[in-house]
Amino acid sequence: MDAPATWYFDFVSPFAYLQWRRLQRLPLAGLIHRPVLFAGLLNQLGHKGPAEIPAKRIFTYRQVVWRAERDGIPLRFPPAHPFNPLPALRLCVAAGTTVEAIDTVFRHIWEEGNAVEDADGIEALARRLGLSGAASALADEDVQRALRDNFARALEHQVFGVPTIACDGQLFWGDDATDMFIDYLRDPAIFQSERMLRVARLPIGAARPQAS
Numbered sequence: 613m614d615a616p617a618t619w620y621f622d623f624v625s626p627f628a629y630l631q632w633r634r635l636q637r638l639p640l641a642g643l644i645h646r647p648v649l650f651a652g653l654l655n656q657l658g659h660k661g662p663a664e665i666p667a668k669r670i671f672t673y674r675q676v677v678w679r680a681e682r683d684g685i686p687l688r689f690p691p692a693h694p695f696n697p698l699p700a701l702r703l704c705v706a707a708g709t710t711v712e713a714i715d716t717v718f719r720h721i722w723e724e725g726n727a728v729e730d731a732d733g734i735e736a737l738a739r740r741l742g743l744s745g746a747a748s749a750l751a752d753e754d755v756q757r758a759l760r761d762n763f764a765r766a767l768e769h770q771v772f773g774v775p776t777i778a779c780d781g782q783l784f785w786g787d788d789a790t791d792m793f794i795d796y797l798r799d800p801a802i803f804q805s806e807r808m809l810r811v812a813r814l815p816i817g818a819a820r821p822q823a824s
Contacts, residue, residue: 616643616644617642617777617778617793618765618779619643619644619645619776619777620762620766620769620771620774620777620778621645621646621776622650622697622775623647623697623700623701623704623717623718623721623728624694625650625774626672626687626689627676627775627786628718629687630680630685630787631775631787632718633685634790636711645711646709646765647705647714647759648762648763648771648774650697652763653771653772653773653774657772659773661694673693687722688722689722690722690725690727691727695728696729699728699734699737699750700737702750702752703717703734703738703741703743703749703750704741705755705758705759706741706750706752707742713741716737716741717741720740731746773786777793779793782796
């Protein structure tokens with residue numbers, strides 16, 4: 613790698629949790645972790661999230677359960693989804709965005725199925741992260757600034773969803789792109805094959821008209 617890879621994630625994404633469990637088993641020294649607000653990316657790009665399309669929401673949840681069972685990953689959905697992940701993101705940053713902090717939050721939400729929106733849930737997570745209190749961490753200007761910086765970096769990398777690994781100017785979006793990322797680390801020339809270069813240059817044949 614010319615530069616360390618960066619992992620952009622949001623705790624609201626069950627696919628980020630699934631990928632996190634896989635990444636922990638890989639020897640990825642120097643991987644940078646940057647929590648970002650997924651809803652902010654959706655707003656920036658004018659996209660709908662999977663949970664905002666009823667049929668896609670059901671399919672997504674079923675696929676997550678299926679993949680967790682297939683891969684032997686413990687999974688319990690929180691009481692409601694989607695939920696507001698901002699408190700969890702801020703608490704993670706306040707705890708230093710360490711591997712231990714990230715793992716604690718993911719396990720709290722997606723392995724144990726705890727809520728992180730109400731006051732009791734937020735306080736419980738803050739205690740597990742070793743923070744003195746949730747209120748001060750959530751209001752900390754440095755914490756909020758760090759999240760804004762992460763979001764700005766995500767936009768610079770042209771990140772369009774979570775989870776995404778950005779490496780050497782390449783984007784690997786979603787848990788199902790983990791193997792593609794591993795292959796890229798083994799051989800960065802995989803994107804230089806004739807077929808890869810062709811699809812990167814493929815012209816657009818038709819486009820939907822833009823709403824006025």
